[in-house]
Amino acid sequence: MTETAADSHEESTNDGALRVRRALISVSDKTGVADFARSLAALGVEILSTGGTAGALREAGLTVTDVSEFTGQEEILDGRVKTLHPRLHAALLARRDDPEHIATLAREGIEPIDLVCVNLYPFEQTVSGRDVVPEVAIENIDIGGPTMIRAAAKNHQGVAVVVKPESYDAVCAELEESGGAEISASTRHWLANEAFAQTARYDAAISRWFSMSYEDFPEHLAVAYEKVLDLSYGENPHQRAALYSEAGARSHILSRVSKLHGRALSFNNVLDLDSARSLVADFEQPACVIVKHNNPCGAAIGGDGLEAYLKALACDPLSAYGGVIALNRPIGVELAEELHRNFVEVLIAPGFEDSALEVLQQKEAIRILCEEERRQPDPDERDLKRVQGGLLIQDRDGDPEPREIMEVVTETQPSEEQWEDMLFAWTVCRRVRSNAIVIAKGGATLGIGAGQMSRVDSVRLAVEKCRAAHGDGAAALLAGSAVASDAFFPFADGPELAIQAGSTAVIEPGGSKRDGEVIAACDADGVAMVFTKHRHFRH
Secondary structure (H helix, E strand, C coil), X not given: CCCCHHHHHHCCCECCEEECCEEEEEECCCCCHHHHHHHHHHCCCEEEECHHHHHHXXXXXXXXXXXXXXXXXXXXXXXXXXXXXHHHHHHHHCCCCCHHHHHHHHHHCCCCCCEEEEEXXXXXXXXXXXXXXXXXXXXXXXXXXXXHHHHHHHCCCCCEEECCHXXXXXXXXXXXHCCCCEECHHHHHHHHHHHHHHHHHHHHHHHHHHHCCCCCCCCCCCCCEXXXXXXXXXXCCCCCCEEEEECXXXXXXXXXXXXXXXXCCCHHHHHHHHHHHHHHCCCCCCEEEEEECCEEEEEEECCCHHHHHHHHHHHCHHHHCCEEEEECCCECHHHHHHHHCCCEEEEEECCECHHHHHHHXXXXXXXXXXXXXXXXXXXXXXXXXXXXXXXXXXECCCCCCCHHHCEECCCCCCCHHXXXXXXXXXHHHCCCCCCCEEEEECCEEEEEECCCCCHHHHHHHHHHHHHHHHHHXXXXXXXXXXXXXXXXXXXXXXXXXXXXXXXXXXXXXXXXXXXXXXXXXXHHCCCEXXXXXXXXXXX
């Protein structure tokens, strides 16, 4: 290493471009690092490295200078201290446009480092294990790596910092195309942006892990998100939008989902898709859910996907126009032909026959998604809602209550068929905006009343929806149906309205001071009522 600091300074300021002469590479994830280092070496760049990375590069046939030789200090404390040295950080932090800084480097005999390639110990992956012990987690907290990244990013006017293997090819391409191993000021600025985002995410993961030892809702909540994709627009066309996933999350709404056809997804598409997938996942039998404006307008189970779809569509075919449809079984050609008859915004299923795709792809607008996500959502994941200047955070609502904890509160005992209808209606009701009422029969929704300020109005709406969809046949359908309410009926008028329409079984949480009046109204008509003990508001 014979180049002086002054020499480096003289050749590093052509139109803001940085001439890379010396690079430090120290990575935990060694994906592509040998090829990256080989490209740098071919451009005459000197390579500094540490420990395992240096060994891997030498095995690849590269000439490497150990950082300990650069600093004059061997690694100590089992490798906990190897890059935390004034000489190394002076080589990163010295301003190339400050004569006093350059003079200090020359006086100390420190050569500048122009490029830093660092990624960090796999802390997130380590603590995601079920039985990780604290000692192992602690040893996977990187100290030297984030310090080098932050130093290089702070001094990005004179240093390029690379923190992702995905960036290697682009950086090498720019170095080669420049004709002099140079990186532009704009690229260095973008790389610094990525670097600070990376250290922020890393520290957020560590903070979350520590906070788990103290309280469920910590005093400070550090969360990092990564962009999944840009969306075509927001809730309205004049609003911009993008989808982000929480860093380190087990899965997200589009994880392992491939888009097979159609236009770009919008904000509303993703919201409705989340509602549809959440509800259809609650069923083990073949099921179909149709969502419009973040509420199910039809849901059903059947012997196969085709039967489930036709039953779900029958609930409210008018509202289903332009809806988001989710099925939990692969789609064959017969079902595809039925779907093709209607306007569908988004269709998602775990698979499609080739002949089914040919039918569906005849329409340009339909967005066809194939989902292969088999991982269950993290049960500890929290529900977040944005409010002005902050977040409301709560536990997830969880799975539907088991029948075993429910209580029959009327003299009339429900039949097994009524139990099935009530449990189906209850499962759907949990995914409907409050105040929510679902009338169901035979594994299909007949009427859904959503988002009303008055619960009795939700009952009235559910009944009217059924009558609008089925006309003269509605009375026969409603006869013997089950009605579910996401919260208790505060007065007897709600269940009485459903009973007058033909419902013979009611399922609700209970807990009102007028429960006695409501139970009496059911008993008066020989209607069975079940209390679930849990409310399921969805605002």
